[in-house]
Amino acid sequence: MTPELRPPRFVARFCEACGGRLERRPVLGRERLVCPHCGYVMYQNLRVGASVLVDMGQRTVLLTRRSINPGFDHWVLPGGYVEQGETVADAARRETREETGLAVALEGVLDVYAYRPSLVAVVVYLARPAGGALLAASDECFEIRPFIEAEIPWDRIAFGSTRDALRAYFARPAAP
Numbered sequence: 067m068t069p070e071l072r073p074p075r076f077v078a079r080f081c082e083a084c085g086g087r088l089e090r091r092p093v094l095g096r097e098r099l100v101c102p103h104c105g106y107v108m109y110q111n112l113r114v115g116a117s118v119l120v121d122m123g124q125r126t127v128l129l130t131r132r133s134i135n136p137g138f139d140h141w142v143l144p145g146g147y148v149e150q151g152e153t154v155a156d157a158a159r160r161e162t163r164e165e166t167g168l169a170v171a172l173e174g175v176l177d178v179y180a181y182r183p184s185l186v187a188v189v190v191y192l193a194r195p196a197g198g199a200l201l202a203a204s205d206e207c208f209e210i211r212p213f214i215e216a217e218i219p220w221d222r223i224a225f226g227s228t229r230d231a232l233r234a235y236f237a238r239p240a241a242p
């Protein structure tokens with residue numbers, strides 16, 4: 067993953083409890099963001115993302131070409147952040163529907179991907195289409211298309227999680 071395509075690190079400058087300016091201080095064995103005004107410790111925990119590897123049949127997988135940063139003009143699995151009040155699986159289905167127009171039936175988790183120092187962990191689901199109609203594009207992408215393994219644009223993949231999920235998927239034996 068090239069540096070400019072790394073997801074944002076979300077390093078906060080102000081306390082989310084009182085608005086005071088945060089400082090770096092040692093807390094519980096490592097340097098953390100601490101508010102000198104109210105004592106709040108702002109832990110830099112990982113955010114959860116959900117992505118979906120949709121098999122359109124015969125190991126043809128769906129990728130979208132991003133029209134926004136990070137990852138502008140690069141290909142990625144449909145997905146996004148899990149919002150408060152929804153499950154990770156809900157987020158996976160919602161993001162896929164918003165970005166591709168497809169309803170999907172999730173078939174389990176392929177793997178969970180996280181890379182230091184990024185503050186994101188991505189749960190990648192395997193899925194099959196279960197309704198809807200494939201869009202030509204969406205708010206976040208120029209185009210959406212299925213790829214067979216030999217067509218995957220490996221030098222134009224936006225994120226490590228998409229690259230590693232595709233590698234893991236195609237390394238599996240094909241279903242009979």
Ligand SMILES: [Zn+2]
Pocket residue numbers: 081082083084085086101102103104105106
């Ligand atoms: Zn504070």
